[in-house]
Amino acid sequence: MIEAAHLTKRYGAVTAVDDLCFRVGRGEVFGLLGPNGAGKSTTIKIFTALCRPDYGECFVDGLNVAGSPLEVKRRIGVVPQENNLDRELTAYENLFVYALLHRVDDRRRKVQEALALVGLEERRDHLTHGFSGGMQRRLLIARALLGEPAVLFLDEPTTGLDPQIRHQVWDIIRKARLDGRTVVLTTHYIEEAEALCDRVGILARGALIALDTPDNLKATVGQYVVQHVDPSGRLIQQIVKSREEGHRLAGERNGSVTVRKTNLEDVFIKLTGERIE
Amino acid sequence: MKSPGWYPIFLREMLMFKRKFLKLGYLFSAMVVPVIYLFAFGLGLGENVRIQGGDYLTYLIPGLIAMTSMNNSYAWVASSLNLNRVYFKTFQVLVQAPILPTSIVVGEVLSGMVKGLFASLLILVVGFLTAPAPAVTGIFLVALFLNCFLFASLGLITGMITRSHEETSTYNNFFIMPMAFFSGTFFPVDRMPDLLKGLIYLFPLTHTNILIRKDGLDPEGLVSLGILLCYSAVFSFVGARLIRNYSE
Numbered sequence: 098m099i100e101a102a103h104l105t106k107r108y109g110a111v112t113a114v115d116d117l118c119f120r121v122g123r124g125e126v127f128g129l130l131g132p133n134g135a136g137k138s139t140t141i142k143i144f145t146a147l148c149r150p151d152y153g154e155c156f157v158d159g160l161n162v163a164g165s166p167l168e169v170k171r172r173i174g175v176v177p178q179e180n181n182l183d184r185e186l187t188a189y190e191n192l193f194v195y196a197l198l199h200r201v202d203d204r205r206r207k208v209q210e211a212l213a214l215v216g217l218e219e220r221r222d223h224l225t226h227g228f229s230g231g232m233q234r235r236l237l238i239a240r241a242l243l244g245e246p247a248v249l250f251l252d253e254p255t256t257g258l259d260p261q262i263r264h265q266v267w268d269i270i271r272k273a274r275l276d277g278r279t280v281v282l283t284t285h286y287i288e289e290a291e292a293l294c295d296r297v298g299i300l301a302r303g304a305l306i307a308l309d310t311p312d313n314l315k316a317t318v319g320q321y322v323v324q325h326v327d328p329s330g331r332l333i334q335q336i337v338k339s340r341e342e343g344h345r346l347a348g349e350r351n352g353s354v355t356v357r358k359t360n361l362e363d364v365f366i367k368l369t370g371e372r373i374e
Numbered sequence: 375m376k377s378p379g380w381y382p383i384f385l386r387e388m389l390m391f392k393r394k395f396l397k398l399g400y401l402f403s404a405m406v407v408p409v410i411y412l413f414a415f416g417l418g419l420g421e422n423v424r425i426q427g428g429d430y431l432t433y434l435i436p437g438l439i440a441m442t443s444m445n446n447s448y449a450w451v452a453s454s455l456n457l458n459r460v461y462f463k464t465f466q467v468l469v470q471a472p473i474l475p476t477s478i479v480v481g482e483v484l485s486g487m488v489k490g491l492f493a494s495l496l497i498l499v500v501g502f503l504t505a506p507a508p509a510v511t512g513i514f515l516v517a518l519f520l521n522c523f524l525f526a527s528l529g530l531i532t533g534m535i536t537r538s539h540e541e542t543s544t545y546n547n548f549f550i551m552p553m554a555f556f557s558g559t560f561f562p563v564d565r566m567p568d569l570l571k572g573l574i575y576l577f578p579l580t581h582t583n584i585l586i587r588k589d590g591l592d593p594e595g596l597v598s599l600g601i602l603l604c605y606s607a608v609f610s611f612v613g614a615r616l617i618r619n620y621s622e
Contacts, residue, residue, distance in 0.1 A: 142622055145470050149621040170472035181463035185390045194389075197382035198471035 098123040098279040099144065099248055103153035106139050106303075113139040114150070115303035121296075123247075126270070126280040128290040130361060131300035137283035138178055140300075141252045144281070145175045157248055171199070174241030178252040178283075180233045184226035188217055188236055191225060192243055199244035211239040215269065231262035238269050249273050251282040255289060267293060287362045297361060301369045315359040318367040323347050325354040336363055379473035383481025387454070391489060404446065404493045408438045409500055415560055416504075425562060426587075433587070435501040435508050437559035439494045440582045443518055447490030448525040448532075448550055451482055455533025456542045466622075475618040479530065479610060486526030487519070494518060513595065517585035520602045524578055527609035534616040558583035578605045 104117040114136045121127040129137045142148035144155050146166045155162045157169045182191050192211055196204040212218045215235035225233060234254065241249060251270065255263040270293055274280055284290055290297050291311050298308040307314055319336035321343040327333050336359060337343045343356040394400045416431045423430040459465040468478050501508055508514070536542045556566070557579035566574055574580050581598035588595040 147466055147469055147622050167472045167474070170470060173470075175466075175470055177463065177466060179463050181466055183386065183390070183464055184462065185393060186386070190386075190389055194382045194386045195467065195471075197377055197385065198379075198467070198473060200376060200472070 098125070098158060099281065100156040101140070101144075101153070102155065104140065104143055104150050104155055105152040106136075106143060106148065106150050112303050114143065117153070117303075117305055119298055119305060119308055121279060121281060123279055124274065124277055125295045126274050126282070126293050128294035128297045129281070129283045129300055130285065130287075130290045130297050130365070131283075132285055134302075135300040136303035137300055138252050139303075141175070141250050141281070141283060145173055145250055146170060171244070172247045174244055174246035174249045176234075176237045176241045176249070176251040176254055178256065180230075180237065182225045182228075182233060182236060182240075185224060187222050187224055188212060188228075189221040191236065192240055195240050196243055201244055207243060211243050214242070215239040216265075231258050231265075234258060234262070234266060235269070238266065242269075242273065246278065248279045248281065251280065253283055253285070255284070255286065263289075287360050290361055299361075299365055299368065301365075306368050307364065311361060314361060314364045318359060318364050320359055321356055322359050322363050323350070323354065323356050325350045325352060334363070334366070336367060379477030380480035380484065382471075383468060383478060384484050387481070387485030388488070391485070395492075401496070404442075405496050405500065407445075408442045408497045411438055411441075411560075412497075412500065412504065429506070431504075432506050432508070433562075434560065435497070436514070436586045437583055439497050439501070439508070439518065440521055440579060440586050441554045441559045442497045443490040443494040443521050444525045444579055444582070445490075445550065445554065446493040447486045447522040448529040449546065450489045451486035451526045451529030452532040452536070452542050452545070453529075453539070455482060455530060456536050456539055459533065460536075460538060469620055475620075476614055478617050479527075479614045482530050482533075483523060483526040483610065483613070486529055487522040490522035490526065491518065494522075509589070511589065513588050513591060514586055516599070517582050517588075517602070520599075520606060521579070521582040521586075524602060524606040524609050527606065527613050530613040531609060531616060534613065534620070553577045553579045578602060 098121055100120045101117045104114050106114040117140060129140060131137055139148060143150050144157065144162060146162055146169060158172050160168050162169050189208060192208040193204060196208055201207055212221050215238060217232060217236060220232065225236065228236065255266050258266065270280055294311065296308065296310050297314060298305050319338050321337050321340055323335045323337060323343050323346045325333055335346065337346060347354040347356050416434045419430050425433040532542060532545050536545065556574050557577045563571060563574050563580055581601045584598040585595055
C-alpha cells in the first residue's frame with residue numbers, strides 16, 4: 098500500500114532521514130518508533146507531500162508521491178503532531194472547509210458524522226481555540242478521516258494526552274483499521290506501538306535499524322529482562338532468552354531484583370545503547 | 375456540486391474576516407490611519423492648497439483610497455500567510471489538500487482583494503461625507519481592482535518568504551510605507567526631485583495613483599495600466615512558483 102525506496106532528506110549537515118526503505122501492506126497498522134529527532138515526522142511529511150526528499154522515492158497505492166501528488170493527496174488523511182486547526186473557526190467550520198478542500202460528497206452529513214465519531218457534536222459551533230488538547234486531537238483525527246482516506250498518517254497522535262483520552266484515540270485508530278484503512282503512525286510511546294501496531298520500524302538518527310512485529314523484535318533480543326539496582330544506585334538491566342535463565346540470573350544478584358518481559362524500549366536500548374525519550 | 379479549488383480557501387478567510395469585521399475594533403483600525411491623514415492633510419491644507427486645478431481634498435481622497443487598498447490587500451495576505459505557515463501550521467492543510475497550487479494563489483489573493491476593497495469602501499464613504507465626492511468611473515474601479523490584486527499577490531510572496539512575523543513588518547516598513555508616502559498619494563510625483571522620480575515611477579502604487587485620478591484613458595493612463603498589469607502578472611507568477619515549490 099505504501100512504500101519508501103531509499104528516502105533521504107538532509108537539513109544542512111543533519112541527515113533527518115537516511116536511506117529509508119520499507120513497505121506497508123493494505124489494512125496494516127505500521128508504527129515508526131524512535132526518540133525525538135529520529136526522523137519520524139520528516140518521513141510522514143515526505144509521504145504526505147509536505148516535504149521533498151533529496152533522494153529516493155515513496156509510493157502510496159502504487160502512485161509516486163512526487164509524480165502524482167494530487168492523486169496521492171486524494172488517498173491520504175493526515176493527523177499532524179502539532180495542532181493545525183484554524184483557531185478562529187468553529188469545529189464544524191474546520192471540518193466543512195476541509196471537506197470542501199477534499200471534495201467530499203454529502204458534506205454536511207459527513208461532517209456531522211465525523212463530529213459524532215469523536216464525541217464533539219455538542220461543541221460543533223465552538224471556536225477551536227478554546228478546545229482542550231484532547232478535544233483538538235480528536236477533531237484533528239475526525240478531520241483526517243473525513244475524506245475516507247485509504248491511508249491514515251498519524252504523527253505522535255497521543256503526545257501530551259491523559260490516559261483516558263489516549264485510549265479513546267486508540268479506539269478510533271483501531272476502528273479506522275477495521276474499516277480497512279492502512280494506518281501509519283509515529284510514536285515514542287512504547288505501549289502505544291505495542292498496543293496498536295502490526296509491525297514496528299525502529300528509527301534512530303534517521304535510519305531504520307529494525308523492522309518486524311513487536312513480538313519478533315522482542316524475541317530477537319531476548320524475551321525477558323532482569324533488573325536490579327547496584328550499590329551505587331544505578332539501574333542495571335540484562336536481557337535474557339528465557340524466564341528460567343532470568344530467574345537463575347536473579348538468584349545470583351543481591352538486593353531487589355525484578356524479572357519482567359521485554360518491551361520495545363528494551364529492544365531500542367539493546368540496538369542503539371540509548372533510551373527513547 | 376463540486377466547488378472550484380480556490381473556493382474553500384476563500385471561504386475560510388471570509389469566515390475569519392466576518393468574525394473580525396463584527397468586532398468594532400476591526401472597523402476602527404481599518405479606518406483610523408486614512409481618516410487621520412484625511413483630516414490632518416486634507417482639512418489642514420485643504421483650503422490653502424490647489425493641485426492640478428482642483429482643491430486638495432479632491433486630489434487627496436483617490437490617493438487615500440489607493441493607499442488603503444494597497445495596505446489592506448498586502449498586509450492581510452502577508453500576515454495571515456506568514457502566521458499560518460510559520461506559527462499555526464494551517465498552511466500545511468492547504469498543501470496536503472488535492473488542489474492545484476494556483477488554487478491556493480487564487481483563494482488567498484481573492485480574499486486579500488476583498489479585504490482591500492472593503493477597507494477602500496470605508497474611506498470612500500468617509501470621503502463622500504466630508505469632501506467633494508470622487509468620481510467612481512470605470513477607470514477608477516479598474517485601478518482599484520488591479521491595485522488590490524497586485525498588492526495581495528505581493529503580500530502572498532512576502533508571506534511565503536518571510537521566516538517570522540517580525541520580518542513581515544520589516545518588509546512593510548522598508549517597501550510599503552515609503553511607497554504610501556512618495557507615490558503620489560499626498561502630492562503629485564512631478565514635485566519630487568528628478569533624481570527620485572525615476573525610482574518613484576518604478577513603484578506600482580505611483581501608477582495606481584495616476585490611473586485612479588484619470589477621467590479618460592489617455593496615453594499616460596495607458597502606460598500606467600500596462601505597468602500595473604505587468605506587475606500583477608509578475609507578482610502572481612512568482613507567488614504561484616513559491617507555492618508550487620513549497621517544501622518544509
